[in-house]
Amino acid sequence: MIYHLFRYLEQLGLDFPGMGLMHYLSVRAILAAVTAVITALIAGKKIIRWLQLRQIGETVRDLGLEGQIQKKGTPTMGGIIIILSIMTGVLLFCDLSNIYIVLLIVSTLWCGALGFADDYIKVFRHRKEGLSEKAKLAGQVALGFIVGLTVWMSPDIVVREKVEAPQSVERTLETETTVVEGRYKEQDVVKSTKTTIPFVKNHEFDYRWLSPVKGVWGWYAKWAIYVLMIVLVITACSNGTNLTDGLDGLAAGTSALVGVVLGVLAWLGGNLIDSNYLNIMYIPGSGEMAIFMSAFVGALIGFLWFNSFPAQVFMGDTGSLTIGGVIGVSAVLMRKELLLPLLCGIFFVESLSVLLQRFWFKTTRRRTGTGQRIWSMAPLHHHFQDKPAPDGPVVFPKPVPALHEAKITVRFWIIGAVLAVSTLALLKLR
Numbered sequence: 001m002i003y004h005l006f007r008y009l010e011q012l013g014l015d016f017p018g019m020g021l022m023h024y025l026s027v028r029a030i031l032a033a034v035t036a037v038i039t040a041l042i043a044g045k046k047i048i049r050w051l052q053l054r055q056i057g058e059t060v061r062d063l064g065l066e067g068q069i070q071k072k073g074t075p076t077m078g079g080i081i082i083i084l085s086i087m088t089g090v091l092l093f094c095d096l097s098n099i100y101i102v103l104l105i106v107s108t109l110w111c112g113a114l115g116f117a118d119d120y121i122k123v124f125r126h127r128k129e130g131l132s133e134k135a136k137l138a139g140q141v142a143l144g145f146i147v148g149l150t151v152w153m154s155p156d157i158v159v160r161e162k163v164e165a166p167q168s169v170e171r172t173l174e175t176e177t178t179v180v181e182g183r184y185k186e187q188d189v190v191k192s193t194k195t196t197i198p199f200v201k202n203h204e205f206d207y208r209w210l211s212p213v214k215g216v217w218g219w220y221a222k223w224a225i226y227v228l229m230i231v232l233v234i235t236a237c238s239n240g241t242n243l244t245d246g247l248d249g250l251a252a253g254t255s256a257l258v259g260v261v262l263g264v265l266a267w268l269g270g271n272l273i274d275s276n277y278l279n280i281m282y283i284p285g286s287g288e289m290a291i292f293m294s295a296f297v298g299a300l301i302g303f304l305w306f307n308s309f310p311a312q313v314f315m316g317d318t319g320s321l322t323i324g325g326v327i328g329v330s331a332v333l334m335r336k337e338l339l340l341p342l343l344c345g346i347f348f349v350e351s352l353s354v355l356l357q358r359f360w361f362k363t364t365r366r367r368t369g370t371g372q373r374i375w376s377m378a379p380l381h382h383h384f385q386d387k388p389a390p391d392g393p394v395v396f397p398k399p400v401p402a403l404h405e406a407k408i409t410v411r412f413w414i415i416g417a418v419l420a421v422s423t424l425a426l427l428k429l430r
Helices: 002-011 019-023 025-053 079-093 099-123 133-153 178-184 215-244 250-269 272-278 286-307 316-333 337-343 345-368 405-425
Strands: 159-161 188-190 194-196 204-206 373-375 394-396
Touching (some): 002 079, 019 025, 025 250, 099 316, 215 316, 250 337, 337 405
Antiparallel strands (some): 194 204
């Protein structure tokens, strides 16, 4: 709103010192991040107190994990703090007419509402299973189709191919903002199903190559494949973050690292000069997402103030589904979804550990009558904790001595940081 207010004052012919700063993506990104952090710190105390007074606490199922029982009664649904902080920074400093920002706002509120419904059923209806898996999956798939069809149909979501910045263009205010797009209308603007693929020189992959037919039907087929891929990515990211939310600060800290990288990628992909220099896909208007991701990271850092060990509040599904949805949608809009297995390697491995555990247990139980586990407990972060030995054999027994919860979280953060740096390194390594 501040951004739009300054633009309105400019149209009225008003000018005063500092007004031009709102044109800079960098300034607005910093302001959005700081605003989100401050909002989380101020509102977090009040929201936690409100949750405590209404005894909206975590219901703990005793699995024998070290320190688990002590978490009983800790306020949950803290994802409200994350959503409030994100939206405060975004509404104040983002261009709300930008299609990418609109989609990210819709995704944040959509996933937040889905997670809130799940938490509400657990806390107030006292049903531990919460929202049914089918209902939760249906909500995630619906959001995927909304985003996918918008990417297909919207004339504002385009890429520019073979873009080369003229030698005369210098790095000025205009090149940092989306205003620069208007100067190069002669460049090819296309609706494209191309995306970024790592480890290859001309690192672009076109979903058209997966189409089994050509011609007019091939055009529809490639977009159908692309939309289905978007649905898969958003659903997988949302669920992956949800599974990772099991230790104090784990999901929030890891997601903040992912958010930083996505913000950098949005910045570079939306800048004519930087995208040309790095030979990456230029997506007009996508630089605005860097401001959204700055607010996203700021909100997570502010929330981590209360969520770090020992946690004063848990994010619940209200937070974890929101975080995963934002990551998935932003990656899709930046055409970087194929980088997620590396960038979100923690989420990917956590999800994979659950799938492999279930598959192996069911398979061995059918063969031998006694289910065998791969890990002593899944998701993977619980495997390293102190806990009773499970019934039946385990392929990889728990480590001895077991690790403290805080040490597991920090080590996962370190791995996440290495994966984040590795993802950025792919910009030049191909």
